Amino acid sequence: MTKTSFTNVRIWDGLSDTYRDDVDAIVIDNGRIEVLADAQDIPARDRIDCAGLTLLPGLIDAHVHMVLDPEITAVDDQLSETHEVMRRKMRERARLMVEHGITTARDLGGGDWLELELRDAIARGETPGPRLVCAGQPVTSVKGHCHFWNGEAADVEAAVEVIDRQVEHSVDLIKVMASGGNLTRGSQPQDAQWTGEEMAAIVGHANACGYDVAAHAHGTAGIRIAVDAGVNTVEHCSWLGSDGKREPFDIALAEAMAAEGIWISPTINAGWRRFGEEYRSRITANLKGVRERGCRLIASTDAGIPRVRHHDLPIALGVFADLAALTPLETLRAATRDCAEAIGLGNVTGIIQAGWSADLLFVEGDPLHDLEALTRQARVVARGRIIEADQRVSA
Numbered sequence: 554m555t556k557t558s559f560t561n562v563r564i565w566d567g568l569s570d571t572y573r574d575d576v577d578a579i580v581i582d583n584g585r586i587e588v589l590a591d592a593q594d595i596p597a598r599d600r601i602d603c604a605g606l607t608l609l610p611g612l613i614d615a616h617v618h619m620v621l622d623p624e625i626t627a628v629d630d631q632l633s634e635t636h637e638v639m640r641r642k643m644r645e646r647a648r649l650m651v652e653h654g655i656t657t658a659r660d661l662g663g664g665d666w667l668e669l670e671l672r673d674a675i676a677r678g679e680t681p682g683p684r685l686v687c688a689g690q691p692v693t694s695v696k697g698h699c700h701f702w703n704g705e706a707a708d709v710e711a712a713v714e715v716i717d718r719q720v721e722h723s724v725d726l727i728k729v730m731a732s733g734g735n736l737t738r739g740s741q742p743q744d745a746q747w748t749g750e751e752m753a754a755i756v757g758h759a760n761a762c763g764y765d766v767a768a769h770a771h772g773t774a775g776i777r778i779a780v781d782a783g784v785n786t787v788e789h790c791s792w793l794g795s796d797g798k799r800e801p802f803d804i805a806l807a808e809a810m811a812a813e814g815i816w817i818s819p820t821i822n823a824g825w826r827r828f829g830e831e832y833r834s835r836i837t838a839n840l841k842g843v844r845e846r847g848c849r850l851i852a853s854t855d856a857g858i859p860r861v862r863h864h865d866l867p868i869a870l871g872v873f874a875d876l877a878a879l880t881p882l883e884t885l886r887a888a889t890r891d892c893a894e895a896i897g898l899g900n901v902t903g904i905i906q907a908g909w910s911a912d913l914l915f916v917e918g919d920p921l922h923d924l925e926a927l928t929r930q931a932r933v934v935a936r937g938r939i940i941e942a943d944q945r946v947s948a
């Protein structure tokens with residue numbers, strides 16, 4: 554890869570509270586950011602003029618399932634696809650994601666490690682797509698949430714075997730189902746799937762193997778065992794009471810999450826804008842409340858579940874901002890720097906700084922004041938590779 558310069562561009566680097574007024578050019582070399590500079594100091598050769606554009610770090614989705622087809626609503630139909638069909642569709646999803654400015658994503662589950670194949674093919678430059686970090690088969694109880702992904706375990710000993718199998722397949726983190734979920738018949742989102750002791754042993758083994766843990770938890774009971782066990786991120790974090798309804802967040806638990814630095818990944822997709830006023834206000838009260846207690850949120854969509862497309866993060870972020878009462882700056886941080894830190898890539902991507910990966914999104918407009926600018930994309934750079942975004946994001 555040759556050295557490339559982008560000049561005359563307004564830059565939000567992911568660190569500052571506003572645009573940089575000291576630099577208007579960026580030089581990338583061999584997949585990395587070499588320097589931020591004044592355009593006057595950049596040689597004319599290999600310059601790409603970006604007049605009128607704003608540059609921000611490439612977006613990160615902390616929760617996707619590359620293997621799931623959002624057009625298919627029945628789990629059995631998902632599972633009956635051949636690997637060949639799945640692989641073809643997964644490459645297509647990855648291409649669309651990176652064309653829509655998503656340069657990194659965390660995959661939180663599949664049954665046959667196909668997303669790891671895709672991760673490696675993207676890393677080798679064989680197929681376009683975001684950098685992926687993958688959890689493989691989620692650890693779940695017998696007939697528990699997503700048991701069809703082959704991570705079922707009857708007890709701690711069996712759970713350890715599931716984790717060891719993921720380690721053998723070179724996953725990047727471990728996912729555990731702390732509560733039931735909606736996708737799985739017979740599982741109850743409000744119920745915890747493990748005792749506190751079991752959960753502690755599962756997380757302890759994953760940590761001993763050198764892995765972070767993402768815990769799926771809808772119910773407050775599941776959130777509690779996940780937090781007590783010291784997971785790194787809580788997915789969904791829906792605060793469901795024992796009756797299955799959203800209840801006010803647990804203050805002591807939120808304070809514990811803040812103290813432990815446990816991230817909340819609320820999986821808000823673009824479809825949530827259709828929720829009724831009363832339901833929305835309950836979600837907002839909880840998200841505002843946990844933030845006031847010091848918890849930090851990251852952007853995530855659960856892409857792949859029915860009707861949630863893999864490349865919709867740019868439009869989902871507007872809905873996330875509305876529901877969580879975030880400013881555009883806070884929202885963008887949750888989808889770049891903070892997300893990178895939460896998924897273990899804080900030294901790799903998420904900010905625009907010399908030495909970091911050249912993961913860049915160029916848009917028209919003013920994203921720090923109007924998130925809709927994210928849907929007016931001009932160009933994407935993923936690990937130094939320029940991807941012309943000919944397909945504009947449509948709402």
Ligand SMILES: [Zn+2]
Pocket residue numbers: 616617618661855
């Ligand atoms: Zn999920």
